[in-house]
Every structure is written in C-alpha cells, then in structure tokens.
Amino acid sequence: MALKRNFLKPSGLGKYTLGDNDKYIIMEKKKCLEELKGKVEDCRDCPLGRSRKHPVFGEGDVESKVVFIGEAPGYYEDQIGKPFVGRAGRVLDNLLDEIGLSRNSVYIANVLKCRPPGNRDPLPEEIDACKPYLMEQLKIIQPLIICTLGRFALVSIYNKSASITALHGKLIQMEKFNIFPLYHPAAALHQPMLLDSIKEDFAKLKEQLTKPIPEIIPDLKTTKTQEEKIRQEQMKLF
Secondary structure (H helix, E strand, O other): OOOOOOOEEEOOOOOEEEOHHHHHHHHHHHHHHHHHHHHHHHOOOOOHHHHOOOOOOOEEOOOOOEEEEEOOOOHHHHHHOOOOOOHHHHHHHHHHHHOOOOHHHOEEEEOOOOOOHHHOOOOHHHHHHHHHHHHHHHHHHOOOEEEEEOHHHHHHHOOOOOOHHHHOOOOEEOOOOEEOOEOOOHHHHHOHHHHHHHHHHHHHHHHHHOOOOOOOOOOHHHHHHHHHHHHHHHHOOO
C-alpha cells in the first residue's frame, strides 16, 4: 500500500471522507510526531535546552502539503510552547487568510525548537543540534512545499550561501522536497515597505498551489517502516 498525499475521498454532495487506510496513515503520522516531540522536550544538546521555558515543537495539519518553517521561537512562543503567537504570528495569520489558508490547514514549525536569549540570531552549533529534529518532522509529514520564512530558515534547509532577497517568491525544486522562500513576517513589522512584496509572494504561493506540484519520491525505508506499523495496527482489529 502506497502512502497517499491526496487523502480526501468524495462521499457525495461535495463532502469528503477518509478512507480506512488513510486514517491509519494520519494516526501513524501523529504518533511519530508525538514521539519526536518527546525527544525534543528531553533534549539538552545545546544550552538553549536549559534556558528555555517551553520547547516549541510545531503544530498544524499533519496531512497538509504545505509546511511553514520559521527561524526560532520568540518570547511569547517560549511562554506557551506554540509557534508564531506574537506580533509576527498575527501578520502570518493575516497573510494566510488572504490566500484562503489558516493555521489549521497548514503545518508551522521552526528551525530551532528553543528560544535564543534576547531573540538573538541562532548560532551555527544550535542549528546543527536542532536541525535533525526538523528534518525528521518533514520526513514524517512529507509536504509537497516547504515555505521557509526568512534568511535563517532558507540557508538552514537549502544552501548556506542562499540569498532571500534573490530567491523569495520562487519555487526551488530539490530531490527530496520543494522550497518556496518567503520573507519572515516580522520583516513587515521592521520594514513596512516590504509588506506589499510579502503579500505578492503569498499570492504567488496561492497560484503555485493551484498548479500540479512535482511529487517528491518518498524515502523508501521510512515509507516501508510506516506501512509495516500501519499493517500491525490493522491486524489488532481482527
């Protein structure tokens, strides 16, 4: 049984239902993410794990074909353990709403799971310590498009020499995923003149989502492991 990206099935009158196998896939994804979240909560691989108040793992629709990746949690995110809940989060909410999306229809996470003191830039060693958790998240969710928010997210996932100024609003096709770089929502707060450009990029994202997006070939080892777990869960029903 192959993992499916389009998991909604028509049930008449414009409504959709989940197939049985699709339900197991979603359940397994949520289970894998919960296990990974536990590892993040226990992580002390860098000093941030000791200075944080709450780790910010990520949240949203695990079956979304779009994942938004920010830089790191800020003060308010650290207080409650959720991503993008401060002023930049409100900007992001508005941008999503303008293109017909919401927090509930996408997945949102950060490169770093813990807040750097004073909201300073992430250090290379902090990114190295935290990046494996993010990459495992992406492997589990298997999105079609990863929207990097800001320079640090872009260089962490794509290329250390990448320029957000040159690449924002353009789809980058890679072997394991597609990247759509965006300015960080906070940029609109610090440089209001960028807001129109950010809105244009989100409009491009909406247009991109209406086009056939290149499918990503899943990691066969991960897929087989997920399918085996699904079969085991199914057998428990008999």
